[in-house]
Amino acid sequence: MTERAGRRCCLGWDFSTQQVKIVAVDAELNVFYEDSVHFDRDLPEFGTQGGVHVHKDRLTVTSPVLMWVQALDLILEKMKASGFDFSQVLALSGAGQQHGSVYWKTGASLVLSSLSPTLPLHQQLQACFSVRDCPIWMDSSTTAQCRQLEAAVGGARALSCLTGSRAYERFTGNQIAKLFQQNPEAYSNSERISLVSSFAASLFLGRHAPIDYSDGSGMNLLQIQEKVWSQACLGACAPNLEEKLGSPVPSCSVVGAISDYYVQRYGFPPTCKVVAFTGDNPASLAGMRLEEGDIAVSLGTSDTLFLWLQEPMPALEGHIFCNPVDAQHYMALLCFKNGSLMREKIRDETASGSWNKFSKALQSTEMGNHGNLGFYFDVMEITPEIIGRHRFNAENIEVSAFPGDVEIRALIEGQFMAKRIHAEGLGYRVMPKTKILATGGASHNKDILQVLADVFGAPVYVMDTTSSACVGSAYRAFHGLAGAAGVAFSEVVKSAPHPSLAATPNPGASHVYEALLPRYAELEQRILSQAQRPLQ
Numbered sequence: 001m002t003e004r005a006g007r008r009c010c011l012g013w014d015f016s017t018q019q020v021k022i023v024a025v026d027a028e029l030n031v032f033y034e035d036s037v038h039f040d041r042d043l044p045e046f047g048t049q050g051g052v053h054v055h056k057d058r059l060t061v062t063s064p065v066l067m068w069v070q071a072l073d074l075i076l077e078k079m080k081a082s083g084f085d086f087s088q089v090l091a092l093s094g095a096g097q098q099h100g101s102v103y104w105k106t107g108a109s110l111v112l113s114s115l116s117p118t119l120p121l122h123q124q125l126q127a128c129f130s131v132r133d134c135p136i137w138m139d140s141s142t143t144a145q146c147r148q149l150e151a152a153v154g155g156a157r158a159l160s161c162l163t164g165s166r167a168y169e170r171f172t173g174n175q176i177a178k179l180f181q182q183n184p185e186a187y188s189n190s191e192r193i194s195l196v197s198s199f200a201a202s203l204f205l206g207r208h209a210p211i212d213y214s215d216g217s218g219m220n221l222l223q224i225q226e227k228v229w230s231q232a233c234l235g236a237c238a239p240n241l242e243e244k245l246g247s248p249v250p251s252c253s254v255v256g257a258i259s260d261y262y263v264q265r266y267g268f269p270p271t272c273k274v275v276a277f278t279g280d281n282p283a284s285l286a287g288m289r290l291e292e293g294d295i296a297v298s299l300g301t302s303d304t305l306f307l308w309l310q311e312p313m314p315a316l317e318g319h320i321f322c323n324p325v326d327a328q329h330y331m332a333l334l335c336f337k338n339g340s341l342m343r344e345k346i347r348d349e350t351a352s353g354s355w356n357k358f359s360k361a362l363q364s365t366e367m368g369n370h371g372n373l374g375f376y377f378d379v380m381e382i383t384p385e386i387i388g389r390h391r392f393n394a395e396n397i398e399v400s401a402f403p404g405d406v407e408i409r410a411l412i413e414g415q416f417m418a419k420r421i422h423a424e425g426l427g428y429r430v431m432p433k434t435k436i437l438a439t440g441g442a443s444h445n446k447d448i449l450q451v452l453a454d455v456f457g458a459p460v461y462v463m464d465t466t467s468s469a470c471v472g473s474a475y476r477a478f479h480g481l482a483g484a485a486g487v488a489f490s491e492v493v494k495s496a497p498h499p500s501l502a503a504t505p506n507p508g509a510s511h512v513y514e515a516l517l518p519r520y521a522e523l524e525q526r527i528l529s530q531a532q533r534p535l536q
């Protein structure tokens with residue numbers, strides 16, 4: 001059998017909510033290996049659903065840290081069994097679900113640095129965690145801690161200006177505060193607190209890996225302009241917290257060489273570099289190769305917007321993180337809860353459940369919908385906090401219903417006008433070179449993408465980002481290798497596969513929507529103020 005020529009490559013990992021995924025990317029930036037371990041399916045002994053445990057209070061949500069460790073053992077064994085040539089790995093990086101926290105027990109670093117290559121990780125790390133069930137991003141049990149933190153720094157807006165976000169229940173600082181208040185012994189017995197991303201990097205490094213600026217921006221603890229921990233926020237959450245976190249580092253940092261454990265057990269070269277891991281969303285921004293002025297729209301169950309920002313304008317909604325591929329810039333994240341579930345509901349009610357009929361309705365109605373505007377929030381929306389359906393005619397008079405085709409266009413135009421308005425609220429501006437990158441289920445519907453292009457006045461591209469966080473992590477590993485030479489990330493990834501053009505704005509689109517957008521914003525404010533004012 002001919003020797004399979006070694007393929008020099010970088011690895012990109014994603015420790016996400018439901019699985020651990022890996023891709024191998026060669027020097028031509030082609031993905032040639034993918035694998036994954038699903039927590040529910042492959043590690044049923046942990047009893048998770050969707051990779052998590054939702055506690056009886058319906059607010060607390062955790063995941064077992066040893067499940068994540070064992071998943072890494074499994075995926076490496078699968079790669080070894082498949083004949084993957086680890087000796088060709090130049091560097092690796094990765095991503096983790098944002099905001100989750102891992103609590104390393106005092107003494108863990110000694111175990112991490114002296115792992116026996118004859119045993120799997122999970123057998124050796126059993127006693128290394130002071131908290132075995134880690135709080136993750138789906139947790140919403142820390143409202144009290146959020147209010148305490150905002151009060152300590154001068155309010156929600158002050159906290160947002162300092163850390164990029166007002167206090168959110170899932171953000172790590174508030175989770176650490178809750179642990180300190182409710183389990184002070186576990187807190188004091190923790191020598192290190194990691195994010196999921198830096199925890200995963202620590203497994204490869206054989207010692208505690210630092211938190212990177214970008215994922216660290218999701219903690220309500222990092223001053224995003226100065227890139228240092230906020231002493232006021234640290235002090236408000238828990239004592240001696242800075243020494244447990246360690247110093248944050250630029251996301252492109254090479255944090256060390258791979259632990260000898262992987263050299264001996266799997267055949268990695270001792271020269272394999274570990275590049276700082278980051279959050280899944282920052283890694284996805286890298287995987288989609290977003291550039292300044294671009295906007296990524298993930299049209300999933302909930303819709304998520306990633307924006308590249310030069311200058312942040314922290315607000316009381318959305319999040320601003322340090323940019324994972326350019327330390328001078330930022331990224332913004334906006335979550336819209338009423339995404340595909342709302343589109344499917346209106347499709348079922350108005351197009352007999354048919355996407356074909358849904359598309360025909362968009363084709364048969366004109367841009368601007370004759371001034372009819374709709375707001376469709378069947379679950380409490382995050383951006384902004386509104387619930388219910390609200391329809392307005394061209395005279396801004398609220399009406400109870402629209403004809404079917406008008407309803408469908410009002411839904412889609414409204415969803416995309418909201419995205420543009422709230423993105424611009426965070427400092428985003430459509431630029432002549434702006435590209436919109438659409439991903440997620442609805443990005444397969446070209447009529448929906450046509451409305452997206454019209455509302456933003458920019459071309460829409462599509463790319464398969466099933467593993468954008470993994471691919472972005474592999475790209476970042478290559479960038480970390482080139483970092484010493486000061487090479488820009490865009491230069492490192494310029495030969496990567498390009499997204500394909502899906503829609504360009506119709507003639508006259510800018511004129512139509514630049515007239516409609518202010519009306520939409522005013523009506524949104526009207527609904528908000530009515531919701532906040534008790535009925536007369």
Ligand SMILES: O=C(CO)[C@@H](O)[C@H](O)CF
Pocket residue numbers: 016017096097098099137170218279280281319333
């Ligand atoms: O909370 C989030 C972002 O702020 C989620 O997108 C998690 O990162 C998902 F893992």
